[in-house]
Amino acid sequence: MNSTPPSGVFEDERILGHEAEYRQPRHTIITDTSSATMHENLAQQKRDTIKRCTDAAQQIKQPLLFGMTTSLLLQSVPVPSGCAMDATVLHTVSSSHRKRLRTVSLPTVPHVWKPLHMARNVRINKYVYALDLVHTWAQLASHCSLESLIILADAIITAIARQPNLAHGRNPEGIQRDMAACIRNMPKFNAKSSCLLALKFTAPYVDSPKESEIRITTTKYGLPQSVTNYVVPGITFKNGSPITVDLAWPEFRVAIEYDGDQHRTDKAQWRRDQEKREKLRHHDWVVIIATASNLADEPSRAELAYHAARQLTLRGASTNFTVTETPLAQIAQRKQKQ
Numbered sequence: 001m002n003s004t005p006p007s008g009v010f011e012d013e014r015i016l017g018h019e020a021e022y023r024q025p026r027h028t029i030i031t032d033t034s035s036a037t038m039h040e041n042l043a044q045q046k047r048d049t050i051k052r053c054t055d056a057a058q059q060i061k062q063p064l065l066f067g068m069t070t071s072l073l074l075q076s077v078p079v080p081s082g083c084a085m086d087a088t089v090l091h092t093v094s095s096s097h098r099k100r101l102r103t104v105s106l107p108t109v110p111h112v113w114k115p116l117h118m119a120r121n122v123r124i125n126k127y128v129y130a131l132d133l134v135h136t137w138a139q140l141a142s143h144c145s146l147e148s149l150i151i152l153a154d155a156i157i158t159a160i161a162r163q164p165n166l167a168h169g170r171n172p173e174g175i176q177r178d179m180a181a182c183i184r185n186m187p188k189f190n191a192k193s194s195c196l197l198a199l200k201f202t203a204p205y206v207d208s209p210k211e212s213e214i215r216i217t218t219t220k221y222g223l224p225q226s227v228t229n230y231v232v233p234g235i236t237f238k239n240g241s242p243i244t245v246d247l248a249w250p251e252f253r254v255a256i257e258y259d260g261d262q263h264r265t266d267k268a269q270w271r272r273d274q275e276k277r278e279k280l281r282h283h284d285w286v287v288i289i290a291t292a293s294n295l296a297d298e299p300s301r302a303e304l305a306y307h308a309a310r311q312l313t314l315r316g317a318s319t320n321f322t323v324t325e326t327p328l329a330q331i332a333q334r335k336q337k338q
Contacts, residue, residue: 050125
């Protein structure tokens with residue numbers, strides 16, 4: 001077996017494998033985005049994806065570089081719900097059409113990514129490599145809505161920060177800055193303008209896509225910028241660990257916490273939530289609880305935003321609350337003029 005890592009320049013395109021028709025089994029992508037459950041699901045999906053990718057590479061007796069949603073799953077990044085790319089199939093990457101590599105026995109979908117020479121790809125095992133996460137984000141830009149692109153950027157910043165071999169000593173703010181610089185320095189690619197727009201709304205320290213959704217909602221309804229996963233000073237759990245809130249306006253002691261199903265069904269989690277919120281209320285914090293139903297449609301999001309805007313206003317904050325959502329592109333234009 002040729003164990004040379006894929007450099008982004010493959011041999012001339014070939015179709016390899018058995019001639020008999022092969023029907024790829026469908027694979028389910030789990031989208032529960034409550035933080036603890038999400039991490040468990042991502043770990044399982046990563047194991048499953050590594051096995052499938054390894055099988056595909058072993059069939060053709062050489063390593064493969066995977067991109068698109070396959071790269072996300074290999075690196076424990078949740079696939080955003082607004083992404084149109086099929087996450088159940090395997091996606092490979094090369095630097096040109098001439099150098100693509102396909103398999104048939106375990107079907108893969110080949111893609112071309114011209115800035116591949118700029119990427120710092122990740123070795124998963126000796127058969128499987130994953131495209132640099134920032135390049136993966138750019139590669140997926142034309143397949144995502146603007147909001148999904150922001151949510152995915154948040155998740156990628158967090159995923160890089162949690163892996164020392166990728167973070168290289170950088171904190172999430174540093175990773176966010178480097179991500180923006182990397183995108184700006186790339187040659188033109190499909191939806192680069194969308195990436196540059198999305199970067200205006202990304203945030204570090206985001207634990208789950210639902211937290212990103214809530215932050216985007218508050219932005220679209222004119223609330224001031226919030227702090228993500230804010231560590232509340234002077235308050236700890238009984239065991240001494242710090243207390244954090246998903247979104248906060250620290251100056252006004254207003255917070256939003258997202259509760260997924262686990263917060264209701266897990267007794268230990270429920271008790272921890274009660275301890276946290278009791279301590280916060282004792283220190284004059286207003287804690288607004290959001291669930292999936294608060295993000296389900298525009299009227300529900302408007303109600304959540306209104307509740308937060310009202311509490312902020314009562315505590316002296318100045319808001320530009322609107323009764324309908326303002327498109328993010330319009331908000332970005334307004335910021336640019338200021």
